[in-house]
Structure formats: structure tokens, C-alpha cells
Amino acid sequence: MSAEKIQTMLRTIEDECRFTGGLTGRYALRQEVLNAMAAVRREEFVPDELKPYAYDNTPLPIGNGQTISQPFIVALMTDLLEPEPDDIILEIGTGSGYQAAVLSQLVRQVYSLEVIPALAEQAADRLQRLGYDKVEIIASDGSSGLHEHAPYDGIIVTAAAPRIPEALIQQLAPFGRMVIPVGKPHLPQELLLVEKSGHRVNSRRILSVAFVPFTGKGQA
Numbered sequence: 001m002s003a004e005k006i007q008t009m010l011r012t013i014e015d016e017c018r019f020t021g022g023l024t025g026r027y028a029l030r031q032e033v034l035n036a037m038a039a040v041r042r043e044e045f046v047p048d049e050l051k052p053y054a055y056d057n058t059p060l061p062i063g064n065g066q067t068i069s070q071p072f073i074v075a076l077m078t079d080l081l082e083p084e085p086d087d088i089i090l091e092i093g094t095g096s097g098y099q100a101a102v103l104s105q106l107v108r109q110v111y112s113l114e115v116i117p118a119l120a121e122q123a124a125d126r127l128q129r130l131g132y133d134k135v136e137i138i139a140s141d142g143s144s145g146l147h148e149h150a151p152y153d154g155i156i157v158t159a160a161a162p163r164i165p166e167a168l169i170q171q172l173a174p175f176g177r178m179v180i181p182v183g184k185p186h187l188p189q190e191l192l193l194v195e196k197s198g199h200r201v202n203s204r205r206i207l208s209v210a211f212v213p214f215t216g217k218g219q220a
């Protein structure tokens with residue numbers, strides 16, 4: 001029964017949040033983030049043969065050498081963005097579309113960029129089939145962001161870049177928040193929370209993480 005598995009996944013996320021609270025500063029997640037995690041069926045975002053593991057707190061392969069992130073990390077990154085119902089969010093790294101689906105429960109619109117066209121197409125078909133109509137997926141390199149809809153209230157990057165792409169800082173709204181893993185393709189990488197207050201940009205380390213590499217131009 002997926003309802004039970006989802007409840008177990010939520011308890012695991014809450015436990016991990018408590019364990020890592022000293023590092024992340026978040027011992028508990030907002031209730032609306034937990035609700036969004038409860039509402040999205042992760043089993044719809046993984047390959048058929050991995051469906052039995054869909055609610056395990058672990059990343060899983062999704063083809064093309066990429067992975068769907070660990071549920072705890074998806075929940076934590078969502079919480080760090082502090083999404084509000086009117087927000088417009090930019091995601092770099094659509095992958096399966098799972099993170100975008102979770103965010104779309106909480107905000108007005110999600111734009112999500114994916115550099116591998118086959119993954120972008122699969123995720124767009126999946127989200128349309130499942131009725132996630134607040135997500136627009138664009139097959140493109142996210143290194144320069146998406147200036148058409150900027151500025152964004154929140155930017156979430158789900159692949160590890162060696163540094164924060166300058167275009168993304170520029171496209172963040174005043175008082176916007178960005179969550180991004182930064183580091184080399186091999187460990188360690190650090191999840192950063194970047195906050196813009198007016199023209200000032202502050203960034204804070206949250207946690208060591210392991211993401212697939214960001215492959216955009218100018219990032220090698």
C-alpha cells in the first residue's frame with residue numbers, strides 16, 4: 001500500500017531532520033512541506049523495476065546516468081526555499097520532475113530546466129499525465145538561468161556546480177532564496193542557502209551532500 005509507505009517515508013524524513021537539525025538549523029519541516037511530500041506519488045517518478053523502493057529514503061537511478069534525489073533532501077531543499085503561494089520558482093535540473101511536482105503544490109508557478117532533452121520530454125509527459133499543470137519544463141542548459149520570467153522568488157538547483165552561476169544570482173528577486181549544492185563532481189559538496197536582501201547576497205552552508213554534476217557551459 002503506497003499510503004502506508006508514504007507515511008513511513010514522512011516519519012523517516014522527520015527523523016533525519018531532527019538528527020541533522022544542529023547543522024541545518026531546521027529540526028522540523030513546515031507542515032505544508034510535509035503535506036506536499038505526502039501528496040506526490042514518488043512511485044510515478046521512478047522506473048517500473050524500482051517502484052518497490054520508491055518510498056525508501058534514498059536516491060534512485062532514472063536513466064541517462066541521472067538520479068531522483070533522496071526524499072529527505074527534496075523535503076529539506078523545499079523547506080529552505082520557504083515557498084509562498086504566490087511565488088514563482090526556477091528549478092535547474094528537472095530530472096524525473098519529482099522535485100518540481102512537490103514544489104508546485106506550494107507555489108504559483110515552477111519553471112524547470114533540464115539539459116538532457118530525453119529526460120525533459122519524459123518529465124513533461126509525466127507531469128502532464130499526472131495533472132501537475134503549474135510546472136513548465138524547458139529543455140535547455142540552466143547555466144544562464146531563464147531570463148524570460150525573472151526575477152524568481154526562489155531558485156533551486158539539483159545538480160552540483162563548482163560555483164554559483166552568476167546569472168542565477170542576478171535572476172533572484174530581492175529577498176529571494178536560492179538553494180544550491182556547490183562542489184566538485186566528487187565529494188564533498190555543500191548545500192548552500194543563498195539569500196538576497198536588497199542588493200546584498202549572503203550564503204550559508206547547510207549540509208554536506210552528494211549530487212550528480214552540473215554539466216552546463218562555463219562550469220567545467
Ligand code: SAH
Pocket residue numbers: 066067068069092093094095096097098099100113114115116119140141142143158159212213214215216217
Ligand atoms: N530534481 C530532480 C533530480 C535531478 S538530478 C528530480 O526531482 O528528479 C540532476 C539533473 O540535473 C539531471 O537530470 C541533469 O541532467 C540535470 N542537469 C545537470 N546540469 C544541468 C544544467 N546545466 N542545466 C539543466 N539541467 C542540468
